[in-house]
Amino acid sequence: MSEPIIYLNNASVYQKNHPVLNNVNLSLARGNFYYLIGKTGSGKSSLLKVLYGDIPLKEGEGKVADVFLTSLKESQIPSLRRKLGIVFQDFQLLTDRSVEKNLIFVLKATGWKDKEEMHSRIDEVLESVGMLSKKNKKPYELSGGEQQRIAIARALLNHPELILADEPTGNLDPETSRDIMLLLKSIVEKTRCTILMATHDYSMIKNFPAKTIKCEDGKIFHGNSEELFTK
Numbered sequence: 001m002s003e004p005i006i007y008l009n010n011a012s013v014y015q016k017n018h019p020v021l022n023n024v025n026l027s028l029a030r031g032n033f034y035y036l037i038g039k040t041g042s043g044k045s046s047l048l049k050v051l052y053g054d055i056p057l058k059e060g061e062g063k064v065a066d067v068f069l070t071s072l073k074e075s076q077i078p079s080l081r082r083k084l085g086i087v088f089q090d091f092q093l094l095t096d097r098s099v100e101k102n103l104i105f106v107l108k109a110t111g112w113k114d115k116e117e118m119h120s121r122i123d124e125v126l127e128s129v130g131m132l133s134k135k136n137k138k139p140y141e142l143s144g145g146e147q148q149r150i151a152i153a154r155a156l157l158n159h160p161e162l163i164l165a166d167e168p169t170g171n172l173d174p175e176t177s178r179d180i181m182l183l184l185k186s187i188v189e190k191t192r193c194t195i196l197m198a199t200h201d202y203s204m205i206k207n208f209p210a211k212t213i214k215c216e217d218g219k220i221f222h223g224n225s226e227e228l229f230t231k
């Protein structure tokens with residue numbers, strides 16, 4: 001069996017000096033889709049931040065995409081991030097430039113040099129999210145759902161082993177949310193990456209059941225979406 005894509009052993013998650021989650025044990029397999037659920041303030045975003053190196057792991061052991069989180073140095077964060085795709089609720093596109101330039105910015109920042117290779121990868125990811133025709137648009141010329149597709153394309157640029165999505169449908173209407181969900185599920189099937197998606201959207205969880213992690217009372221629970229949801 002291959003190594004888990006996310007492994008946490010007795011980990012504690014802190015915001016400043018305040019413990020948010022304690023004794024977290026987590027082992028997520030490669031090539032799967034997982035929900036991360038829990039009430040507001042229960043620690044979903046904080047857990048994701050530990051996983052992408054935005055909050056240091058001070059207690060316990062952790063490994064994400066073969067990178068040790070324990071004693072992760074500032075200088076190692078870019079190499080961790082290159083293995084991940086991160087998608088946020090508010091898209092976080094650069095508003096002053098076109099879709100294509102948003103994607104070029106990320107490629108350059110992650111070490112790509114060859115112009116032809118960059119353009120061909122950009123076309124590939126935009127095609128895969130159905131947004132090739134929007135390459136020259138600025139973010140404000142796109143709908144929320146389209147902007148989120150671009151943000152997902154951006155997350156795919158470096159062939160991530162893991163996509164961490166923090167409420168990716170939180171700003172979208174139900175129909176657009178459903179389309180984004182179908183897109184994320186199809187990405188897992190096609191690329192065999194793992195997606196861990198924090199969400200509050202319980203109608204979607206009902207419609208698309210999946211393995212689930214729940215944050216509650218400073219602890220983590222595992223199960224499938226139906227059993228954790230009704231608890």
Ligand SMILES: Nc1ncnc2c1ncn2[C@@H]1O[C@H](COP(=O)(O)OP(=O)(O)OP(=O)(O)O)[C@@H](O)[C@H]1O
Nearest residue numbers: 015016018020038039040041042043044045046047
């Ligand atoms: N930057 C911060 N500094 C200090 N405390 C914070 C910070 N961000 C979050 N917290 C606290 O950490 C706890 C967990 O917050 P977190 O944002 O991880 O929850 P969440 O489950 O993602 O909530 P939501 O669903 O509302 O996004 C909360 O008590 C929150 O107030």
